[in-house]
Amino acid sequence: MDEEYDIIVLGTGLTECILSGIFSIEGKKVLHIDRQDYYGGESASLNLTQLYKKFKPKKEYEDQFGKDRDWCVDLIPKFLMSNGELTNILVHTDVTRYMEFKQISGSFVYRSGKIAKVPATQMEAISSPLMGFFEKRRMKSFLEFIANYNDNEPSTHHGINLDLNTMDEIYYKYGLERGTKDFIGHAMALHPNDDYLNQPARDTYNRIMLYVSSVARYGKSPYIYPLYGLGELPQGFARLSAIYGGTFMLDTPIDEILKDENNKFIGVKTKEGIAKAPIVIADPTYFPEKVKATGQKVIRAMCILDHPIPNTNDADSAQIIIPQNQVNRKNDIYIAVLSSAHNVCSKGYYLAIISTIIETDKPHLELESAFKIIGQTKDVLMGIAELYEPLNDGTNDKFFISKSYDPSSHFESTTDDVKDIYKRVTGHDLVLKQRKTADEEAELAGLS
């Protein structure tokens, strides 16, 4: 198939598939290859046969939890913020046409041994069991300040400069307790640790606004999730790419990487022959020599349950965050809870995926507080992943490498990486254009 392309993409993870779709819409000729025979790479959703093969190779799945095909277990547990950037990209590219989304029913936070709903509005603050009587009032004032803050109206600033004052100073001004800071910073602003406390408050303000506006969009929680699992996302963007002319080759290992005398990328050799392009985009697994370990390792425990999570009002889905301080850690623990309501497991079952950054040499013990929250498990599959990032930005050798998926609870860091790679490849910022609707496209093709 000796052919020339504009861009070759290796790996069908979400980051790679979004870029493949965007570049195809822009008219670039894209060749997209994956060594595996399924879409999604590190961000795939697997059925139980695949999952047991990966994490418990000695134990084959034997239909003990219902039909294998009913299960779609995410390798990287994350939710979409309903007002977040991935939602924005999905809407602009109209990939929403290919899949269906549902709300996540609840957003919970752990405080002093219990979990409770994250209070996102002033109303919820007043009724939240997370705070005592006076603290509720202080939280209400704080949320009022956040909601009313307007850059152009100094009267709404209450003497605070978001670019100069630190977040800790704002907490101090509103007299908030440490436990309250924990759930604002970790369950609303979704910071993974406490580094933000001494940084200017602007970033945290933006993050709280994203949380609050995402809750306001559909009501129950700020999170949404695609039916049949996150693995649908790379598939949706792969379809977008294909529709705009992208060529997909799965189950195709790379036999050789071709470089010129200056070690610049020029192409790949596979069983189908040689394909050339001036640019390659790839996930870290394709070029171990061009990435470095960040030093962080993530542990993910996929737990199969036959009951909803206690104290969540039998929610069919939830995000539960354990802020680091609450359990004397440096990094938060996340629990993503899903059920058959999102078509990711057999009826009657629940899936809880626990993840955090490892801090000790006994990582499974670090998840104890999370196991206490979720209750009895039918089985647990555990994996540890090293996080990688590219050694350089690729502008010289034209190898553009993505980052590993971090343990954060949402996709904002993934879409940041997409935008970053886009800019490194093209030299300019990604500006999303609204794709034509199905009817408009049919009309353009002269078909209506």
Added chain:
Amino acid sequence: MSASSQIPVKLVLLGEAAVGKSSLVLRFVSNDFQENKEPTIGAAFLTQRCTIGDKTIKFEIWDTAGQERFANLAHLYYRNAQAALVVYDVTKAASFIKARHWMKELKEQSTKNIVVALIGNKFDLILDEETGEEIEGARKVSVEEGKNLAEEEGAVFFETSAKTAYNVNEVFMYIGEKLIENLAKAQPEDNQPQTQTNRIDLTAAPQQNINDNGCAC
């Protein structure tokens, strides 16, 4: 469901490259045919309404967008498909072998009540233009072979020509009738296998009232 409401139906196309999948759809959707059509790029999601009795079916037709060339189609492609056309070229034996593969794949991947039609396309190529008789040796897949495969897999069988429009509307009408028949037979819970709660439309305009100033004092 009121008689006037549209029934949306996801219909997927399967088959080897260049057997005329897109041409069949083009004929059905706009009664048109393009000689030497390029491989499918661009608009690969077409809709066509089809009135059968007092019901209107809105076919949402998914083309493969060439993804079948070097890759398995994504699960997403088959997801919730209610109808499928498995297409081969009556003058190419290899395309029939591929059709057999797709029929099997469908069985594994799709919902259980899917209506499947096996289509032998390019029927015009085996007819002598003058006499209207079959040209000897032009046909590489016999009617019996097609019928047998369809029967084995519980599908209906048609030979069509997107070029002359032969049998094209008939295929879609048959599928429409079959779907309506199934719908009438189905128990209400079979109709709505998934719960509809919490489903959202991402393209709906976001609400802007993030200040809830409701007084709780």
